[in-house]
Amino acid sequence: MPNHFTPHAAGDLNYLKSLNRSTILSTVRRYPGLSRADIALRTGLTKATVGSVVNALSDSGWLREGELHARGGGRPGRSLYLDGEHHVMLGAEVGVKGLRVVACNLQGELLASQRLDDSPTTPAQTAAVLARLIEALRGDPAIATRPCLGLGVALPGPVAPQAPILRLAPNLGWVDVDFLALLRAELDWPAGVWLLDNEANAAAFGEFYFIEGAPPESIAYLSAGSGIGCGVVSGEHFPVIPRGHQGLVGEIGHTVLVAEGARCHCGNHGCAETLVSGWMLRESLGVEADASLSASLLARLDEPEVRAALARAGRALGLLMLNLHHTLNPSMLILGGSLMRLGEPLVAPALAYFDAHQNDLLRQTQRVPVKVVEDSTFTAARGAAAQVMARAAIEV
Amino acid sequence: MPNHFTPHAAGDLNYLKSLNRSTILSTVRRYPGLSRADIALRTGLTKATVGSVVNALSDSGWLREGELHARGGGRPGRSLYLDGEHHVMLGAEVGVKGLRVVACNLQGELLASQRLDDSPTTPAQTAAVLARLIEALRGDPAIATRPCLGLGVALPGPVAPQAPILRLAPNLGWVDVDFLALLRAELDWPAGVWLLDNEANAAAFGEFYFIEGAPPESIAYLSAGSGIGCGVVSGEHFPVIPRGHQGLVGEIGHTVLVAEGARCHCGNHGCAETLVSGWMLRESLGVEADASLSASLLARLDEPEVRAALARAGRALGLLMLNLHHTLNPSMLILGGSLMRLGEPLVAPALAYFDAHQNDLLRQTQRVPVKVVEDSTFTAARGAAAQVMARAAIEV
DNA sequence: AGAGTTAGTAAATAGTATTAACTAATGGCG
DNA sequence: CGCCATTAGTTAATACTATTTACTAACTCT
Structure with missing residues (x-):
C-alpha cells in the first residue's frame, strides 16, 4: 500500500532494481x-550486479571510489564511500521556541544551518518566515551549486499517516495544517522530495540512519521539550x-x-506530561512564558525548590x-529535546x-544503552534531511 | 535481514516471484x-502475470475457481477462492491452564481441535503430551489425507526475535526453552514450516490475517489471562x-x-498486572490455585466484594x-484471554x-472500535496456524 | 619472473513481468 | 437470429533483471 512515507508497493522489475540499488547504497552508508x-x-x-549498480551510482554522484586496500594476496579492492561532495538534502524544524534549517551531505554532515529563535505564530506566517530561511540557506556558496534532493520538515505534533498533514500541535495551537502546501506557495522551487513528519520521529530517524556499522535492532528517541514525544x-x-x-x-x-x-x-488527567515536560516546569516554577526555560532554570539551580522539582521530573522520566x-522495546534509548540542556539535575x-x-x-539481558544528547538544536532538522535521502535513494 | 520470522532479504528474481505470488494469494484471502x-x-x-500465477496456484491446491459472474456486458470473470479442501495448517497453544491444538484450512476454518485442561509441568513433559495431542489430531480422518503446511506453537511468554526460543514464561516457571526442538524429538514428522511465537502475538496475527475485506491499519489484541499481554x-x-x-x-x-x-x-512494583490479571484476582479473592478462576468467580458474582474487585480491575484495564x-496506536482493539469469560462485570x-x-x-477522530472475544479457547492456536500459512505462502 | 589469489568486467544465459495480439464468452441491439 | 461492442483470459514476442561463466586486472608470495 503506497502512501507518502512508503512510496511503492512492489511488483515489477523496476522495484527489484530500486530495492537492490538502495540496499547497496545503504550497505556503503553503514x-x-x-x-x-x-x-x-x-x-x-x-x-x-554489484559492479553495474555501483558504477551507475558513481556516475550519478552518489558514490565515490577511494583508496585501494589489499587483504592478503590478490588484487586489492577499491574502497567505496558515499559521495559527500555532490548532493545535498535540506531539513527544517518548526519548534515551539524557534525555527531551524540545515543542509546536509550524503554522509549526514551539516554543511550549513540557519536558526531563528522567535516563537512561530500562525502556520502561514511561519511558512513565509521559514521559506526566507531556506532561501538564505540555498544561497550559501557552499551549497548553492549542488543538486538538492529535496526538503524535509519536522513539526511538534503527530502527522497523519495517510497524508503529509499536521494533525495537532498543542504547543503551537495548530490543528490540521497542510504545512507543505503553505511552504510550496512561498518557495518557487523545482525540487525533488518533500516530506513532513513529527519532530521526534524525524530526530529518531536521523540518529538511526547515520549510525555507522551494524545498527541496533531499533532505537527510541525520547524528546523532552515543551511536551514529551518519542520516535x-x-x-x-x-x-x-x-x-x-x-x-x-x-x-x-x-x-x-x-x-x-x-x-x-490534552483534556485528560495524570498524563506523563503533567509530571515531566517543559510546560509543567514552567508553570510549577513560575518562569515567564517568553523566557527560555532552560536558561532560566540553569540560573536557578542552587534553589532547593528547583532542584527538587527537577529530581521529581527526572524520576517520572525514568518511569x-x-x-x-515494555511497550516499544527498543534496543537503544536516546534522550534529547531542549530539557536535556538542564543536564545532571534532571538526567541523573x-x-x-x-x-x-x-x-x-x-535484568536477564544486557542493560539497554542510553545515550543523552545535550544539544539537540539541529537533530530533528538533520533527521528530516535524512528522511529525504532515504526516499531519494529509493526513487532515483 | 532474514530471521525466523522474516525468511528472506530480497534481491533476486525468485524473491520477486514469491512477492507477487504472495500478494495475489493475499488479495484473494482479503x-x-x-x-x-x-x-x-x-x-x-x-x-x-496474474493469469500465470493464478493457474499455478490452482494447480498446487491453493486456489480454486468458483462460479462465473457477469458485470455489465462482456465475458464474465471466474471467481477465485482460497481452496479450503486441500492444505491444512496445525496450530497449538501451551497455556497456563492447558493445551490446545487445532487444524485449519486455508480459509481459517477449524477442521478439528483437541484440548487438555491440565496445567503443563516441565517443558519436556509438556512437549511429549502435546506431541500425542498433535498425533491424535493428525489421525483425524477429516485431515489425515491432506497435505500439511506446518505447525505453529504459541507460548505464554516473550519469544526471542532472533531465534525461535521462549525467553521466559513466568506463569509456567520456564526460562530459555527451545520448545520446538523438544517437540521435534517427540514428533517424527517430515513437515514444512515450524514456528514459535508468543500467545498474544499469535492470537493477534490470526484475528488480523483472516479479516475479509480491507483490514484496519493495525490491530492490538489485548490478552487478559493469568498475565496481561498484547500483540x-x-x-x-x-x-x-x-x-x-x-x-x-x-x-x-x-x-x-x-x-x-x-x-x-516480575520483581518490580506497581505493574499493570498488580491491578488487573488472573493471578492478582486469584490472590486477592482467595481462589484455590488449581481451580478455574473464571468458573469460581462466575459463581460468586453476587458477592459485592467480588463485583467491586472486578470493577476495580476493569477500570485498570480501561486505563x-x-x-x-498513545504508544502503539492500533486502529482496532480486541479484548481476549480467559478473563473475558467473566463478561460484563469486568468488561463494562x-x-x-x-x-x-x-x-x-x-476525540478529534472516530472512536477506535473495540471487539470483545468472550471465548478465546482456540484463538491463539488458530493464530499460530495462520502464521504457518503466511510463511508457507511466501516459501511455496 | 612466475604461480597463486582476489577484484572487477564482459558476454551469454535464465527467468521475470510486460506488451501486444489473440481467442473466448457474454449482453445488447437491430 | 446474427452482428457488434465489451470484458476476461491466454499466448507469443519483448524488454529488462540478475546470474553464470569466462575472462582480464592487479597485487603478494616464493
Whole structure:
C-alpha cells in the first residue's frame, strides 16, 4: 500500500532494481570503505550486479571510489564511500521556541544551518518566515551549486499517516495544517522530495540512519521539550518508523501515569506530561512564558525548590523510559529535546530510577544503552534531511 | 535481514516471484470471489502475470475457481477462492491452564481441535503430551489425507526475535526453552514450516490475517489471562508483528501504572498486572490455585466484594487500553484471554473508563472500535496456524 | 619472473513481468 | 437470429533483471 512515507508497493522489475540499488547504497552508508566484492558478500548479490549498480551510482554522484586496500594476496579492492561532495538534502524544524534549517551531505554532515529563535505564530506566517530561511540557506556558496534532493520538515505534533498533514500541535495551537502546501506557495522551487513528519520521529530517524556499522535492532528517541514525544526506528537497510492508525505511536507524553491525577492540557488527567515536560516546569516554577526555560532554570539551580522539582521530573522520566521498554522495546534509548540542556539535575535521577527499577525480564539481558544528547538544536532538522535521502535513494 | 520470522532479504528474481505470488494469494484471502482481471486491477500487476500465477496456484491446491459472474456486458470473470479442501495448517497453544491444538484450512476454518485442561509441568513433559495431542489430531480422518503446511506453537511468554526460543514464561516457571526442538524429538514428522511465537502475538496475527475485506491499519489484541499481554499486527497483504529488541513489544502487563505500588512477581512494583490479571484476582479473592478462576468467580458474582474487585480491575484495564493508544496506536482493539469469560462485570467498567478518558487527540477522530472475544479457547492456536500459512505462502 | 589469489568486467544465459495480439464468452441491439 | 461492442483470459514476442561463466586486472608470495 503506497502512501507518502512508503512510496511503492512492489511488483515489477523496476522495484527489484530500486530495492537492490538502495540496499547497496545503504550497505556503503553503514560500512564505508567496502569494496564491490565486500558488498557482494554482504548483500548476497553477485559481483556482476554489484559492479553495474555501483558504477551507475558513481556516475550519478552518489558514490565515490577511494583508496585501494589489499587483504592478503590478490588484487586489492577499491574502497567505496558515499559521495559527500555532490548532493545535498535540506531539513527544517518548526519548534515551539524557534525555527531551524540545515543542509546536509550524503554522509549526514551539516554543511550549513540557519536558526531563528522567535516563537512561530500562525502556520502561514511561519511558512513565509521559514521559506526566507531556506532561501538564505540555498544561497550559501557552499551549497548553492549542488543538486538538492529535496526538503524535509519536522513539526511538534503527530502527522497523519495517510497524508503529509499536521494533525495537532498543542504547543503551537495548530490543528490540521497542510504545512507543505503553505511552504510550496512561498518557495518557487523545482525540487525533488518533500516530506513532513513529527519532530521526534524525524530526530529518531536521523540518529538511526547515520549510525555507522551494524545498527541496533531499533532505537527510541525520547524528546523532552515543551511536551514529551518519542520516535521509534528499526530496520538496518530500510529504516521504518511505526506510526499506527493516527500517527500516535510514541505519543507517550499522554500515557496516564497517575489515575485521576493532575489535569493535562490534552483534556485528560495524570498524563506523563503533567509530571515531566517543559510546560509543567514552567508553570510549577513560575518562569515567564517568553523566557527560555532552560536558561532560566540553569540560573536557578542552587534553589532547593528547583532542584527538587527537577529530581521529581527526572524520576517520572525514568518511569517513562521503563514503560517504553515494555511497550516499544527498543534496543537503544536516546534522550534529547531542549530539557536535556538542564543536564545532571534532571538526567541523573532519570537514569537512577531507570536502573533501579529494571524487572526480571530486563535484568536477564544486557542493560539497554542510553545515550543523552545535550544539544539537540539541529537533530530533528538533520533527521528530516535524512528522511529525504532515504526516499531519494529509493526513487532515483 | 532474514530471521525466523522474516525468511528472506530480497534481491533476486525468485524473491520477486514469491512477492507477487504472495500478494495475489493475499488479495484473494482479503477479497474472496475476485476474478483474475479484478486482481490485476487491484494489485497493479498485468493480466498476463496474474493469469500465470493464478493457474499455478490452482494447480498446487491453493486456489480454486468458483462460479462465473457477469458485470455489465462482456465475458464474465471466474471467481477465485482460497481452496479450503486441500492444505491444512496445525496450530497449538501451551497455556497456563492447558493445551490446545487445532487444524485449519486455508480459509481459517477449524477442521478439528483437541484440548487438555491440565496445567503443563516441565517443558519436556509438556512437549511429549502435546506431541500425542498433535498425533491424535493428525489421525483425524477429516485431515489425515491432506497435505500439511506446518505447525505453529504459541507460548505464554516473550519469544526471542532472533531465534525461535521462549525467553521466559513466568506463569509456567520456564526460562530459555527451545520448545520446538523438544517437540521435534517427540514428533517424527517430515513437515514444512515450524514456528514459535508468543500467545498474544499469535492470537493477534490470526484475528488480523483472516479479516475479509480491507483490514484496519493495525490491530492490538489485548490478552487478559493469568498475565496481561498484547500483540500488535499491521500490513494489509503482509501482516507484520513488531517485536522489538527482546521481543517485549506489547508486554504492557509490566508497564508501571502506580509508582512504588504493590509488588509484582516480575520483581518490580506497581505493574499493570498488580491491578488487573488472573493471578492478582486469584490472590486477592482467595481462589484455590488449581481451580478455574473464571468458573469460581462466575459463581460468586453476587458477592459485592467480588463485583467491586472486578470493577476495580476493569477500570485498570480501561486505563491500559488508553495508554496502548498513545504508544502503539492500533486502529482496532480486541479484548481476549480467559478473563473475558467473566463478561460484563469486568468488561463494562473497562469500556466505560476507556470512553470517559479519551483525550482531545483521540476525540478529534472516530472512536477506535473495540471487539470483545468472550471465548478465546482456540484463538491463539488458530493464530499460530495462520502464521504457518503466511510463511508457507511466501516459501511455496 | 612466475604461480597463486582476489577484484572487477564482459558476454551469454535464465527467468521475470510486460506488451501486444489473440481467442473466448457474454449482453445488447437491430 | 446474427452482428457488434465489451470484458476476461491466454499466448507469443519483448524488454529488462540478475546470474553464470569466462575472462582480464592487479597485487603478494616464493
